[in-house]
Each structure stands twice: as structure tokens, then as C-alpha cells.
Amino acid sequence: MQLPDLYQKASAFEFLSLEEGVFLYHHAPLSELMLVADELRKKQVPHGKVTWQIDRNVNTTNVCIANCKFCNFYRIPGHPEAYITDMPTYRRKIEETLKWGGDQLLLQGGHHPDLGLQFYVDTFKQIKKEFPSIKLHTLGPPEIAHITKLSKESGGEKSTYREVLIALKEAGFFNTDSFRINGTDITPLEFTSRLLVSEWKLGPEEEEFTVMKVIIKGARNGKPLTVQYDLLDRYDNASKLSSMSRTTGYTCTAAVNLILKNMFLEKGVFPPELVGKDKKCFDFVLEYLARRKVNWKVSNN
Numbered sequence: 001m002q003l004p005d006l007y008q009k010a011s012a013f014e015f016l017s018l019e020e021g022v023f024l025y026h027h028a029p030l031s032e033l034m035l036v037a038d039e040l041r042k043k044q045v046p047h048g049k050v051t052w053q054i055d056r057n058v059n060t061t062n063v064c065i066a067n068c069k070f071c072n073f074y075r076i077p078g079h080p081e082a083y084i085t086d087m088p089t090y091r092r093k094i095e096e097t098l099k100w101g102g103d104q105l106l107l108q109g110g111h112h113p114d115l116g117l118q119f120y121v122d123t124f125k126q127i128k129k130e131f132p133s134i135k136l137h138t139l140g141p142p143e144i145a146h147i148t149k150l151s152k153e154s155g156g157e158k159s160t161y162r163e164v165l166i167a168l169k170e171a172g173f174f175n176t177d178s179f180r181i182n183g184t185d186i187t188p189l190e191f192t193s194r195l196l197v198s199e200w201k202l203g204p205e206e207e208e209f210t211v212m213k214v215i216i217k218g219a220r221n222g223k224p225l226t227v228q229y230d231l232l233d234r235y236d237n238a239s240k241l242s243s244m245s246r247t248t249g250y251t252c253t254a255a256v257n258l259i260l261k262n263m264f265l266e267k268g269v270f271p272p273e274l275v276g277k278d279k280k281c282f283d284f285v286l287e288y289l290a291r292r293k294v295n296w297k298v299s300n301n
């Protein structure tokens with residue numbers, strides 16, 4: 001394969017094969033490629049006029065879970081600097097673009113875990129409705145792959161963490177039966193933990209939530225009875241306390257108050273379930289949590 005033959009073939013508007021393209025990539029000097037490209041350009045656009053397009057880059061959101069190591073732009077969900085561009089901002093930026101002769105928006109953004117297809121459809125529709133002349137150059141392949149993944153995982157709706165965890169569980173990622181890889185015994189749970197723990201590590205001031213469900217099955221007056229407690233608490237922006245520290249910490253201070261108020265007089269070491277056997281103590285702790293907006297509800301069946 002010779003470079004001049006390939007240049008000649010390209011100059012005659014003949015398609016190059018994959019192998020010829022790879023050969024050019026590895027061996028052709030850039031200046032020679034530029035020369036051939038310029039000759040082709042002259043043949044196709046003989047008037048020699050140079051044109052350009054004025055467009056503006058606008059980021060749809062800086063929230064991203066792709067975690068590209070080189071990226072200094074993205075913010076994790078819940079980060080104080082995270083944003084989703086709103087319509088007033090689009091309007092201002094588009095009006096400025098039109099004023100300076102621009103006619104295109106290049107919309108790029110992070111892989112937001114909650115923004116699925118409908119969000120983008122609505123956003124683009126609204127922009128086109130208000131600015132019909134503006135061209136939208138949007139969504140690169142990784143963004144489309146991400147949106148498709150969100151849609152597929154939940155039949156068109158965004159997936160929840162619960163759904164993802166169930167899918168992982170069903171796929172065997174949490175199994176505890178060990179198997180041998182390259183001479184080492186390992187369980188899927190150990191393997192999954194290694195992979196996921198660093199990804200799930202909470203960042204400073206990252207919003208999170210705590211969910212707990214307690215189901216008690218028994219009988220009352222000879223009839224089967226199920227009592228269910230559901231607890232949900234979220235990161236508190238005002239105090240910057242995580243839900244986990246709120247639900248565990250307030251439970252501890254509630255226990256201290258039981259002692260201070262002489263409601264619990266036993267001596268020795270008592271786990272919570274024994275303290276909770278006393279209905280007054282149990283109700284006190286639950287009310288204490290509710291007053292601090294650690295939400296729970298109880299239902300009987």
C-alpha cells in the first residue's frame with residue numbers, strides 16, 4: 001500500500017477501504033492529508049468563500065453519574081453546586097445568541113439519574129415553540145445511551161434505586177456461595193462490595209435518605225395481625241445532618257431523655273428491643289423522633 005496511490009484514490013472521490021483508512025491514520029503526515037483535503041474542498045466548493053455558524057454552548061445540567069475521571073465539570077446529585085438549566089436561563093441565552101447573529105444551540109450535559117426522555121422532549125419542544133428559528137444541536141451518543149438505559153430499566157419511567165438493587169439481587173450479585181477465580185475463592189457479595197462501596201461512598205453534604213420497614217406478624221384475640229412500621233428520613237439541609245445520623249443520633253438522645261425523665265429505671269445493659277417492651281418508653285421515643293421530623297407511620301392489617 002502506497003500513500004500516493006491512496007491520495008489519488010481519495011482525490012478521485014473513491015471510497016477508501018477500512019484497511020486503507022487505518023494505513024493513512026498510521027503513516028500519512030498531517031500536512032499531506034491537509035493538502036489532499038484542501039484539493040477536494042476546492043473541487044466541491046470552487047467559489048472559495050468561507051462560511052461559519054455562530055452557535056452557543058449551553059449545558060442542560062451539570063449533574064452526572066458517569067464519573068469520567070478527567071471531568072471537572074460534573075457535580076454529583078444533591079451537590080450544592082448542582083443545577084438543571086431552567087427556561088428563563090434558556091430564554092436569556094437564546095435571546096443573546098440571536099442578538100449576536102447566532103442561530104444554533106449546542107446543548108450538552110451530564111448524565112442526570114432522574115432526567116429521562118420526557119424531560120428532554122419537553123425542554124426541546126418548549127425551546128422550539130418559543131424560538132422556532134433556533135437550531136438544536138443536542139444529545140451526544142453517551143447521553144442518548146444514558147437516557148435509553150433509564151427508559152429500558154423501568155419500562156419508560158426512570159428507575160429507582162430499589163429497582164436497581166432488586167435487579168442486582170436477581171442477577172446474583174449478592175449471593176454468598178463462593179466460587180473460584182484464578183485460584184482464589186470469592187463470593188459474589190464480596191466482589192460486589194469491592195466494586196460498589198467506593199461508588200456509594202457519601203460525599204460531603206451529599207443528600208441521602210434512610211428507609212426502614214419493620215413488619216411484625218402475630219395474632220391478637222385469636223386473629224392473625226400484621227403491624228408495619230415505615231420510616232423515612234432525609235438529609236437536612238439546614239443542619240447539614242445526614243438522615244443516618246438523625247435517625248440513629250436522635251434515637252440515642254431519646255434514650256438519654258428516658259433516663260433523665262426517670263422513665264426507664266432498670267440497671268444494667270439493655271438493648272433497644274428490651275427498652276421498647278415498655279410501651280411508655282416506646283411511644284416516647286417515637287414521638288421524640290416525630291418532633292424532629294424523622295417521619296414514620298404505622299399500619300395494621
Ligand code: SF4
Nearest residue numbers: 064066067068071110
Ligand atoms: S459524561 Fe460528561 S459530564 Fe459526565 S463525567 Fe463524563 S465528561 Fe463529565
